[in-house]
Amino acid sequence: MNDADLERQVRAALYSVAPDLESEPLDPDRRYRDQFEFDSMDFLHFATELHRLTGIDIPESDYRRVETLKGAVAYLKEKRIAKGGGDA
Amino acid sequence: MSEFRMPSLGADMDVGTLVEWMKHPGDHVTRGDAIAAVETQKGVIEIEVFETGILDDIRVQVGQRVPVGTVLAVIRTGNEAPAAQTVAEKPAAAARPTPPVAPVAAAVSSVTPAGAKITPAARRRALELHLDLLALRAGADGVIGLREVEASRAAPAATASRPPGAAAKPGIDMSEMRKAIAAAMAKSWREIPHYFVSSTIDVEPMLAWLERENARRSMPERLHYAALLIKATALALKAVPVLNGHRVNDVFAPSSQVHLGIAIAMRGGGLIAPAILDADTLDLADVMTHLDDLVVRVRGGRLRSSEMTAATATFSNLGEDTADTLQPVIYPPQVAIVGCGRIVERAWAEHAVLSTRRTMVVTVGGDHRVSDGRAAARFLGHLNELLQHPERL
Numbered sequence: 001m002n003d004a005d006l007e008r009q010v011r012a013a014l015y016s017v018a019p020d021l022e023s024e025p026l027d028p029d030r031r032y033r034d035q036f037e038f039d040s041m042d043f044l045h046f047a048t049e050l051h052r053l054t055g056i057d058i059p060e061s062d063y064r065r066v067e068t069l070k071g072a073v074a075y076l077k078e079k080r081i082a083k084g085g086g087d088a
Numbered sequence: 089m090s091e092f093r094m095p096s097l098g099a100d101m102d103v104g105t106l107v108e109w110m111k112h113p114g115d116h117v118t119r120g121d122a123i124a125a126v127e128t129q130k131g132v133i134e135i136e137v138f139e140t141g142i143l144d145d146i147r148v149q150v151g152q153r154v155p156v157g158t159v160l161a162v163i164r165t166g167n168e169a170p171a172a173q174t175v176a177e178k179p180a181a182a183a184r185p186t187p188p189v190a191p192v193a194a195a196v197s198s199v200t201p202a203g204a205k206i207t208p209a210a211r212r213r214a215l216e217l218h219l220d221l222l223a224l225r226a227g228a229d230g231v232i233g234l235r236e237v238e239a240s241r242a243a244p245a246a247t248a249s250r251p252p253g254a255a256a257k258p259g260i261d262m263s264e265m266r267k268a269i270a271a272a273m274a275k276s277w278r279e280i281p282h283y284f285v286s287s288t289i290d291v292e293p294m295l296a297w298l299e300r301e302n303a304r305r306s307m308p309e310r311l312h313y314a315a316l317l318i319k320a321t322a323l324a325l326k327a328v329p330v331l332n333g334h335r336v337n338d339v340f341a342p343s344s345q346v347h348l349g350i351a352i353a354m355r356g357g358g359l360i361a362p363a364i365l366d367a368d369t370l371d372l373a374d375v376m377t378h379l380d381d382l383v384v385r386v387r388g389g390r391l392r393s394s395e396m397t398a399a400t401a402t403f404s405n406l407g408e409d410t411a412d413t414l415q416p417v418i419y420p421p422q423v424a425i426v427g428c429g430r431i432v433e434r435a436w437a438e439h440a441v442l443s444t445r446r447t448m449v450v451t452v453g454g455d456h457r458v459s460d461g462r463a464a465a466r467f468l469g470h471l472n473e474l475l476q477h478p479e480r481l
């Protein structure tokens with residue numbers, strides 16, 4: 001699974017929470033909540049959905065690391081490698 | 089025989105457009121079933137019946153915009169024979185007669201074919217693309233989704249029946265939403281002598297407990313702090329009945345149940361406050377499930393009429409990255425509203441020791457016609473006490 005696949009998963013989780021953002025430009029370096037009306041309830045739904053899609057458990061203390069598209073991709077990559085599932 | 093009327097889904101609503109019949113004449117309906125969907129200024133709401141019986145006669149067709157109180161359908165209860173067309177209208181309906189059938193262009197283009205459901209995203213997309221919703225075909229699951237909208241985009245027939253010049257009307261028109269909020273809040277501010285009472289509450293114990301709790305819960309079971317605030321607010325309201333109920337025709341009727349309206353922001357602007365019914369009796373997991381469900385449906389689905397009208401008080405949480413205090417305005421016919429500011433770390437002096445704590449300013453907006461600031465202070469005392477022992481919630 002490469003970065004593009006991981007990004008697709010992050011976007012899928014994001015759009016499942018906020019389908020109306022699908023056609024919006026998404027800045028990979030900015031927090032979702034700083035770009036859109038995306039509050040902590042949305043974030044919780046996003047994190048749960050990301051977990052459902054990837055099987056990766058994200059402890060609450062790591063939530064900060066998945067608050068941006070870029071951060072989330074890097075986080076998933078790291079976790080996949082840690083699990084031995086990475087092909088990078 | 090009972091008449092099923094266009095309900096008022098809030099102090100701000102006086103007309104609604106019928107956009108879907110979810111049941112058809114001859115169908116059995118049970119009290120609490122959603123049988124029709126109505127488009128209001130705050131989006132599409134599913135309306136529920138209060139009787140069990142047979143849906144006998146539909147009086148208002150899809151696309152019609154009618155005043156609150158208009159008879160939409162007749163429901164046959166018990167062993168009555170099918171309705172004759174001569175059922176006498178009650179005075180309320182007679183005083184506000186159903187206007188002649190004249191569906192306006194915008195209403196026609198914003199309704200779906202009978203029986204078809206459309207997702208909010210698809211609805212918005214279709215209207216952006218100026219597609220006539222009546223021309224859309226549902227997918228295999230009976231639902232019109234984004235895929236179906238995109239598919240019909242290519243098909244020229246989809247736009248053919250759209251009347252020229254009809255304004256594209258999104259599922260929720262923001263200027264209409266703003267008008268609805270303005271109407272309700274202007275009425276509130278004009279009629280209700282508000283008072284505001286605040287306390288700064290130490291939420292460190294609540295958050296510390298929640299962090300421990302969430303660390304051992306699986307992701308889908310994790311709680312948001314709002315669930316704890318909601319439960320504690322509901323319990324505290326139960327203890328101070330003058331803040332919980334409705335004031336109608338100059339009389340306050342306290343409610344023995346706590347149906348807590350939850351103010352939820354809609355993306356793109358606007359606010360809606362559907363209720364979590366009997367919030368004081370639910371455990372935290374159930375509160376969280378209801379909260380999740382409401383947020384999802386406010387932002388991308390449908391609310392039900394009972395959720396729109398049942399609230400006996402309202403809870404509003406400003407949330408993270410916002411501001412310190414919220415002085416909320418009461419939503420009539422309710423008599424109190426609880427506003428929470430963001431959580432802020434503050435210097436905290438207690439038992440002559442100075443420390444830092446995460447804290448929250450909670451403000452009660454109360455109706456002086458029904459209660460005094462002292463009642464709100466009592467509520468805040470209970471709330472504070474409850475939040476110091478989150479494990480008991």
